[in-house]
Amino acid sequence: MSVRVPVVEAITKANDELARLNRAKLDARGILGLNIMASPGAGKTSIIECIVPRLSRDLRVGVIEGDIATSFDAERAAAAGATAVQINTGGSCHLEAQMVSQALDQLPLDALDLLIIENVGNLICPATFALGTHLNILVASVPEGDDKPYKHPRMYRGVQVLIINKIDLLPYVRFDLDRFRRGVSALNEGVRTFEVSCTSGAGIDSLVDWVRSEAVARRASTARVEVRP
Amino acid sequence: MHELPIAQGILERVLKAAADANAARVTRIHIIIGDLSGVSAECVEFYWDSLSRGTPAHGATFHVRRVPFEMTCLDCANAFNPAGEALAYDCPACGSARVRTTHGQECCLEAIDIETPDDATPGRDPATEPRATP
Ligand SMILES: Nc1nc2c(ncn2[C@@H]2O[C@H](COP(=O)(O)OP(=O)(O)OP(=O)(O)O)[C@@H](O)[C@H]2O)c(=O)[nH]1
Ligand SMILES: [Mg+2]
Ligand SMILES: [Zn+2]
Numbered sequence: 001m002s003v004r005v006p007v008v009e010a011i012t013k014a015n016d017e018l019a020r021l022n023r024a025k026l027d028a029r030g031i032l033g034l035n036i037m038a039s040p041g042a043g044k045t046s047i048i049e050c051i052v053p054r055l056s057r058d059l060r061v062g063v064i065e066g067d068i069a070t071s072f073d074a075e076r077a078a079a080a081g082a083t084a085v086q087i088n089t090g091g092s093c094h095l096e097a098q099m100v101s102q103a104l105d106q107l108p109l110d111a112l113d114l115l116i117i118e119n120v121g122n123l124i125c126p127a128t129f130a131l132g133t134h135l136n137i138l139v140a141s142v143p144e145g146d147d148k149p150y151k152h153p154r155m156y157r158g159v160q161v162l163i164i165n166k167i168d169l170l171p172y173v174r175f176d177l178d179r180f181r182r183g184v185s186a187l188n189e190g191v192r193t194f195e196v197s198c199t200s201g202a203g204i205d206s207l208v209d210w211v212r213s214e215a216v217a218r219r220a221s222t223a224r225v226e227v228r229p
Numbered sequence: 230m231h232e233l234p235i236a237q238g239i240l241e242r243v244l245k246a247a248a249d250a251n252a253a254r255v256t257r258i259h260i261i262i263g264d265l266s267g268v269s270a271e272c273v274e275f276y277w278d279s280l281s282r283g284t285p286a287h288g289a290t291f292h293v294r295r296v297p298f299e300m301t302c303l304d305c306a307n308a309f310n311p312a313g314e315a316l317a318y319d320c321p322a323c324g325s326a327r328v329r330t331t332h333g334q335e336c337c338l339e340a341i342d343i344e345t346p347d348d349a350t351p352g353r354d355p356a357t358e359p360r361a362t363p
Binding site for chain 2: 002003004005006007008009010011012013014015092093094096124125127128129150153154157179182183185186187189
């Protein structure tokens with residue numbers, strides 16, 4: 001005879017708790033945290049390279065690069081002017097809060113305003129693991145095809161921001177923007193969307209302006225908390 | 230392959246719940262997994278045997294309640310499963326593109342079935358024993 005014991009909680013609770021600790025470290029310093037996710041080669045690092053030099057005038061930017069192997073992307077982020085840390089996940093196809101926690105310890109958090117995390121290139125696993133960032137950003141790129149919101153609904157649902165990259169390729173690739181957008185809005189109505197090209201620079205201005213204003217707003221909200229008695 | 234850390238998390242939680250309930254053995258683990266959750270119950274079970282070896286949860290079976298991907302039409306209130314449809318999320322009843330995702334992301338532990346040390350004692354029927362806590 002056995003007894004049933006209710007244990008109602010999220011299956012990802014262990015990771016979620018570590019993510020909360022990461023968030024607290026960022027919040028204590030007014031740092032805005034972004035988690036950039038995409039399939040391999042969508043242009044995550046290219047976007048970091050495009051926006052960091054332009055944000056650096058007003059913000060101190062840290063970057064955590066997640067890859068299975070190599071430190072290529074951290075080198076690219078550092079060359080763009082960020083303080084960069086590379087995480088090699090070994091075989092793991094996504095970052096977890098625990099890995100980010102270790103990387104945070106290697107960053108000069110007291111001297112940062114913005115933290116950009118580039119997740120491992122993968123449209124499936126990263127969506128399951130919160131890292132403690134404030135905003136999840138998905139980069140979709142034109143050559144991947146307009147069917148991705150239908151094939152990867154989970155990823156499209158879990159983000160607050162969508163960047164459609166490589167729009168310079170629209171004339172050459174069969175990509176029905178309308179069909180793509182309809183899939184996105186069925187899954188994630190009103191998600192903030194930027195259409196950009198890292199190659200031509202199209203749309204990068206508005207992306208940079210938005211990131212800057214989000215970071216400034218977060219810093220201001222922390223400053224207000226500090227002056228309270 | 231992200232089910233390995235998930236299985237580890239479940240094991241940790243299950244063992245804690247089992248210890249709190251003074252369980253001798255965990256026989257069954259009830260989980261709810263939506264088709265949109267990105268978690269494969271089969272993969273979790275695959276890792277379970279080796280992860281749980283030597284613990285009271287070794288040999289436990291999984292009872293998985295699957296929640297299908299469901300969308301609901303804002304125009305006609307029709308609820309439908311878009312999986313397997315042509316590449317569109319349009320309502321199959323009225324053709325509207327104004328639809329919302331209503332189910333499928335569920336992903337949680339629900340309960341465990343345990344055997345208490347008393348269960349193993351012959352001549353006692355746990356069903357008639359007074360429960361320490363309701
Ligand atoms: N045509 C075009 N190519 C681009 C654009 N953005 C990036 N690329 C190219 O796409 C390739 C991949 O870019 P990355 O920035 O390395 O992509 P990633 O998402 O960081 O890749 P992983 O980190 O390996 O997953 C490179 O060859 C870039 O030059 C764009 O806007 N247009
Ligand atoms: Mg990269
Ligand atoms: Zn309808």
